[in-house]
Amino acid sequence: MSRPAGFAGVTILLALAVVAGISVSQLSGLDPLAQDAPSRLLPPSTEHLMGTDQFGRDVFARVSAGLANSALISMCAVAFAAIVGTVCGLLAGYTRGWVDLVIGGGTNVLFAFPPLLLALTLASVLDRNWFTVAIAIGVVYVPIFVRVTRGPVLSLREVEFVRAARSTGMSASGIMFRHVMPNITSIIIVQVALSLSWAVLTEASLSFLGIGAPPPAPSLGSMIFEARTLVTIAPWTLFAPGAVIVLFVVGLNLLGDGLRDTLDPRMKGQR
Amino acid sequence: MRRFFAHSLTRRLLGALATLFGVSVLVFIMLRAIPGDQISAGLGTEAAALTPSQRAALEAYYGIDQPLLVQYFSWLGNLMTGNLGYSSRSQASVLELTASSLPVTMQLAIFSIILALLVGIPLGMLAASRPNSARDLLSQSVSLVGLSIPAFLLATTLLTVLAASLGFNPNGRGYATFWEDPSLNLQQMLLPSLVLGFGIAAPIIRTTRTAVLDIASNDFVRTARAKGIATRRLQFRHILRNALVPIATMTGLQFGYLLGGAVVVEQIFSLPGIGRQVLIGIQQKEYALVQSTVLIIALAFVIVNLLTDLVYRIIDPRVRAE
Numbered sequence: 001m002s003r004p005a006g007f008a009g010v011t012i013l014l015a016l017a018v019v020a021g022i023s024v025s026q027l028s029g030l031d032p033l034a035q036d037a038p039s040r041l042l043p044p045s046t047e048h049l050m051g052t053d054q055f056g057r058d059v060f061a062r063v064s065a066g067l068a069n070s071a072l073i074s075m076c077a078v079a080f081a082a083i084v085g086t087v088c089g090l091l092a093g094y095t096r097g098w099v100d101l102v103i104g105g106g107t108n109v110l111f112a113f114p115p116l117l118l119a120l121t122l123a124s125v126l127d128r129n130w131f132t133v134a135i136a137i138g139v140v141y142v143p144i145f146v147r148v149t150r151g152p153v154l155s156l157r158e159v160e161f162v163r164a165a166r167s168t169g170m171s172a173s174g175i176m177f178r179h180v181m182p183n184i185t186s187i188i189i190v191q192v193a194l195s196l197s198w199a200v201l202t203e204a205s206l207s208f209l210g211i212g213a214p215p216p217a218p219s220l221g222s223m224i225f226e227a228r229t230l231v232t233i234a235p236w237t238l239f240a241p242g243a244v245i246v247l248f249v250v251g252l253n254l255l256g257d258g259l260r261d262t263l264d265p266r267m268k269g270q271r
Numbered sequence: 272m273r274r275f276f277a278h279s280l281t282r283r284l285l286g287a288l289a290t291l292f293g294v295s296v297l298v299f300i301m302l303r304a305i306p307g308d309q310i311s312a313g314l315g316t317e318a319a320a321l322t323p324s325q326r327a328a329l330e331a332y333y334g335i336d337q338p339l340l341v342q343y344f345s346w347l348g349n350l351m352t353g354n355l356g357y358s359s360r361s362q363a364s365v366l367e368l369t370a371s372s373l374p375v376t377m378q379l380a381i382f383s384i385i386l387a388l389l390v391g392i393p394l395g396m397l398a399a400s401r402p403n404s405a406r407d408l409l410s411q412s413v414s415l416v417g418l419s420i421p422a423f424l425l426a427t428t429l430l431t432v433l434a435a436s437l438g439f440n441p442n443g444r445g446y447a448t449f450w451e452d453p454s455l456n457l458q459q460m461l462l463p464s465l466v467l468g469f470g471i472a473a474p475i476i477r478t479t480r481t482a483v484l485d486i487a488s489n490d491f492v493r494t495a496r497a498k499g500i501a502t503r504r505l506q507f508r509h510i511l512r513n514a515l516v517p518i519a520t521m522t523g524l525q526f527g528y529l530l531g532g533a534v535v536v537e538q539i540f541s542l543p544g545i546g547r548q549v550l551i552g553i554q555q556k557e558y559a560l561v562q563s564t565v566l567i568i569a570l571a572f573v574i575v576n577l578l579t580d581l582v583y584r585i586i587d588p589r590v591r592a593e
Contacts, residue, residue, distance in 0.1 A: 105289065105290070105293060106293070108286070108289075108290045108293070109290055109293035109294050109296075109297055110297075112290050112291070112293075112294045112569045112572055112573050112576075113294070113527075113565070113568075113569050113572065114526075114527040114528070114529075114530035114531040114568065114572055115527060115528075115531055116528075116531025116532065116534060116535070117530060117531050117534060117546075117549065117565065117568060120531075120534060120549070120550075120553070121298075121301060121549075121553070121561065121565055122301065124553040124561075125301055125302060197418075197419070201421050204421050204423070204424075205421060205422070205423055205535055208421075208423045208535065209423075209534070209535065209538065209550065210554075211553065221421075221423070224423065224424060224427060225423075227427075228427055228430075228431060231427075231431040231432075231435070232431070232435045238427065238428065238431070242424045242428065245421060245424065246416075246419055246420055246421075246424070249418075249419035249420075249421075250415060250416070250419040253415060253418055253419055254415070
């Protein structure tokens with residue numbers, strides 16, 4: 001189910017991008033923070049597509065804004081992890097020696113924590129805003145990028161064209177970024193797609209636990225937390241944000257699987 | 272070869288020790304990075320009312336007037352002697368709290384892994400028995416949903432729907448250990464382990480599928496089939512037995528997910544486990560509690576990884592030979 005899976009993933013993500021785009025562009029004219037006491041807990045209707053919550057806020061506007069926030073935080077987290085992790089992996093694999101030893105040690109230390117626990121502890125000690133939450137999630141995924149780049153770099157540094165570049169007197173950093181890096185981009189792209197789905201899940205879990213970006217910023221995780229007690233009288237407050245998170249992660253997972261089957265040489269012939 | 276085995280094991284052990292040292296440094300630094308300091312964090316707005324001499328006395332009491340290196344080594348020295356700190360809100364030492372919370376999480380972890388294996392291996396084998404068929408698609412879809420549903424969403428939905436429609440909410444009553452009330456304890460563990468087990472079943476389905484397909488393409492399988500062996504016997508005795516190596520590794524790797532997921536699931540189902548202990552520490556700003564508990568969890572994780580590695584070497588002679 002490789003190519004169709006990737007295609008399905010892209011379709012889901014595009015549909016969600018439209019939903020998030022509505023809040024970012026403020027097309028609907030709905031304010032995710034505007035409270036309206038008389039219209040509390042209204043079921044879905046043409047006026048309120050996903051109903052309203054306990055403060056009379058439009059659930060669709062909140063889901064849409066929460067989705068945009070979640071995507072922003074996850075993308076920043078994975079960008080941080082990918083940049084720091086790839087540079088460290090390149091350095092460790094290419095220069096070897098004590099640099100490799102130090103980076104390898106740091107990677108092992110970060111791997112010794114259960115991922116969600118590390119993000120939780122980091123987010124709780126940092127001054128809390130959306131950016132620090134993104135960094136806390138990003139730090140957790142740095143070691144994964146170090147590991148996936150270091151291995152291929154170790155073998156690439158012994159390949160003819162890299163040796164040739166070295167013999168022309170090219171600087172180490174020049175070789176790393178001009179010759180080694182382009183050969184590992186497909187691995188990094190696959191890892192970015194797979195990590196994004198974990199980042200979305202982690203961000204949602206943190207905000208569910210009350211350790212995400214602080215209120216009143218709408219977040220899918222905290223919406224589900226608030227909906228716990230309302231679910232019997234207003235099930236849409238739980239199922240609307242819930243369905244959107246699941247779709248988002250399914251889309252990213254399908255995209256990641258599709259990309260891996262297409263780009264990752266290790267998967268060739270396995271299916 | 273035996274000597275080589277012992278040698279590589281020693282190296283692995285030393286590596287784990289070095290990692291643990293790094294973990295302790297990271298945990299120490301992390302909790303010193305709290306905005307303000309532990310006294311203001313712990314007391315909140317009341318901290319502003321402290322006179323300079325009161326503050327100095329508190330700093331001396333907590334030892335945070337000492338240089339960082341002295342603080343680190345005195346903390347490490349305390350840990351070595353079993354002094355993990357004291358939780359002022361619970362009126363108990365962190366060691367006592369952990370002694371009662373760790374078994375809860377361990378029980379949850381074991382139940383979740385058993386459920387995940389019971390679901391994951393059959394579904395993975397089913398998928399591999401006819402690749403790209405309807406049953407393959409079905410079990411791969413189960414795995415995709417398992418990977419994509421956040422544990423907190425599944426837990427909240429199960430809890431609210433079952434409690435509301437069937438009145439089934441054993442977790443609403445106080446937690447009972449297995450020795451106090453076995454039946455209530457098992458009921459309380461049922462939903463949390465289902466939630467965590469479903470999350471771990473997903474990667475197990477995928478690993479089983481890949482491993483079974485991989486092994487089924489080997490020559491020895493074709494030979495066995497040519498000799499007229501029954502399909503069932505071939506699947507279980509020849510293929511599954513060999514596929515157990517990657518499945519065992521994958522199961523060991525899921526322990527990290529389990530410990531992280533435990534924080535969420537224990538909180539939702541009010542289970543007094545170690546994950547909830549961390550969360551309470553964070554919410555009540557009891558940093559000594561957080562510091563020691565996080566360290567204990569990392570220690571448990573490193574030990575499990577070491578054991579997985581060991582089991583892997585025992586069940587797969589090829590790893591030993593390499």
